[in-house]
Amino acid sequence: MKKIHLLILKSFIRPFIVTFLIVMFVLLMLFLFKYIDDLIGKGFEWYVILKLLAYQSAVQISMAMPLSMLLSSIMTFGNLGESYELVAIKAAGISLRKAMTPLFVLVGLFSGGAFLFSDYILPVVNLKMGALLYDVRIKQTDFLVKPGVFNNTIPGYSIRAKGKSKDGKILYDLMIYDHKSSSTASNVLLAKEGYIYNSPDNNTMILKLKDGVRYEDSRARNAKVYNPRQQFTRFYFDETEQKFDMSAFEWKRTDENLFKSHHMMLNLKQLKYYTDSNAVQMDSLRNTVFREIKSYYYYFNDYYKPKDSIQSVPLSPVNYKESFAEVIPLDKRNMAISNATNQMRYIKDVLNIKANEDTFYRDKDIRYNIEFQRKFTLAVSCLLLFCIGAPLGAIIRKGGLGLPVVMAIIFFLIYHIISTVSEKSAKEGNIDTFWGMWMAIFLLSPLAIFLAYKAATDSALFDIEQYRLKAEKVWSWFKTKLGSRNRQTEQPKSHKSLQDDYTLSP
Known part of the structure; x- marks a missing residue:
């Protein structure tokens, strides 16, 4: 390998690693800002947050890889052009295409790795990420009493304290509403002081109360029986304990097998299998529609013939003077209209139900096809954006993080907007899934060819x-x-x- 090839490879790898880490950091921050309310105040261990970020980092590679490929290629050839190293390479008799050959091989390896990653690793990571994020989001916030504010996190209770100690273990001027037995707060407890501690197994929170009173309305527990001598009960106590079940705050992991059939958790082989199974179900549904409603279609000449002769019934529509009901005898006309209305209503209900089921299977088929195409578009997008960024950097001849970053963001936004709009159109069924996933690549490929031609001819395009x-x-x-x-x-x-x-x- 020539020294020029080593120079270009070294010039590309270092910006690629730096930009990849920067883009990954930005995407992780966006993820944290999106789910910050689901992570704070729930008492998660540090390794749970770290595991969530690790899974999210693997998921974001599908967006970070093309963007970093575009940005690093622009920076690499922009630096080479700004320092006149591209001019020296061409003066040595080496064309730009030959100088970029090792980079094409390297980017091809990256694209092949991206394809293998999206087919074998990304479905597993999506499964782990989806199950963990689901458990994180449904976990309730830890019990925390704010002075002067009612806390309803414990099911069946509303607790308010006017003050608390610095460590949060002692609460002052407590008011506790117990509404487990009914929707109304029929049980009220007041105490001047309460001490919080947990049971040895941490499944129960114990609140040790001092100097208080408990009010209880006995009618709420047995409202059918009227007892005029016991309608309201009041208990005074010097010290008592109130226990709260904390099982709702326990973090439980959901079985990952429940998420395995999701389209984002499948590889190419599984997507092909689920697509075929879904197609069989959709064909079976469409074939059973006519068989279900066939028995509810009747012909009037078979059921409502006049008794004297068939010839007296005008069967041609052009002979009807007012309506179709004229051909039915008067003694059977009301019954015929009622039966037809009921049958029409039933057929309409059946068709609506079948149409909803068909829409469900059709949407599943679209999602499977979109995910199938996504496995390939990730690899091809890396190649495409490199083919745009490398000649673009050679044309602008500017290095650093100034103009290259601006140009990279502009072209990546163009690619991202086109791919997002076309993918949404494919999900809605307006265009085919193949064109929806490959639209951005097909539209930007002529731009890559044009920029490569301009860079090879030393055109001052910008x-x-x-x-x-x-x-x-x-x-x-x-x-x-x-x-x-x-x-x-x-x-x-x-x-x-x-x-x-x-x-x-x-």
């Missing part, structure tokens, strides 16, 4: 001075044409005036 000079030339040409046209329009007028003067002279 040179503002060049466009300024061209604009000045166009303006000067326009001024010249305008001046010549004015002279041509003025010349006939002067000639005519001379002729007028000649005819008027004696």
Whole structure:
């Protein structure tokens, strides 16, 4: 391998690693901002948050890889162009295409690895991530009493304390509403002080109360029996204990097998299997529709014939004077209309139910096909964005994190917007799933070819001075044409005036 190839590889790998880590950090921060309310105040251990971030990092590779590929390629060839190293390479008789050959091989390896990652690793990571995130989101917030605010996190109780100690273990001026037995708070407990501690197995929270009173409405427990002597009970106590079941706050892991059939948790082989199974179910559903409603179609000439003769019944629609009911005898007309209405209502209900089921299976088929195509578009998008970024960096000839970052963001946003809009259209069934997932790649491939051609021919595509000079030339040409046209329009007028003067002279 030539030294030039090693130089280009080293110039590419370091920016790629740096930009990949930066993009991954930004995406993780966006993930934390999105789910910050589901993570704070629930008492998770540090390794649970770390595991969640690790899974999310693997999931975000599908977006971080193409963006970092685009940004690093622009920075690499922008730095080489700014330091005139590309000029030296071309002066040595090596074309830009030959100099970029090792990078094409490296990017091809990255793309192949991205495909294998999306097919074998990403479904497993999505499964782990989805199950863990589901358990994190449904876990209740830990019990925390704020002074002067009712706390309803414990099922069946509402607790308020006017004050608490610095360590949060002692509560002052407590008020506890117990509404487990009914929707109304029929049991109220007041205490001047309460001490909180947990049971040895941490499944029960014990609140040791001092100097309080308990009010209980006995009618709420046995409202059917009227007892005029015992309608309201009041208990005074010097010290008592109130126990609260904390099983609702225990973090329990959900079985991951419940999420295995989701389209994001499947590889290519599983997606093919689920797609075929879904197609069989959809065909079976569509084939059973006519068989279910066939028995509810009747022909009037088979059931409502006049008794005298068949010929007296006009069967042709052109002979009907007012409505179709004219062909039915008067004694059977009401019954026929009632039966037809009931049968029509039943057929309509059956068709609505079958239509909803068909829509469900059709949406599943679309999601499976979209996920199937996504396995390939991730790898191809890395190649495409590299083919855009490398010639673009050679054209702009600017390194660092200034103009390359701006150009990378612009082109990545174009790619991301096109892919997002087309994928949404595919999910809604407006276009085919193949075109929905490959639309951005097909539209930007001519741009990559155009930029590669301009970079190979040393075109100053983004040179503002060049466009300024061209604009000045166009303006000067326009001024010249305008001046010549004015002279041509003025010349006939002067000639005519001379002729007028000649005819008027004696």
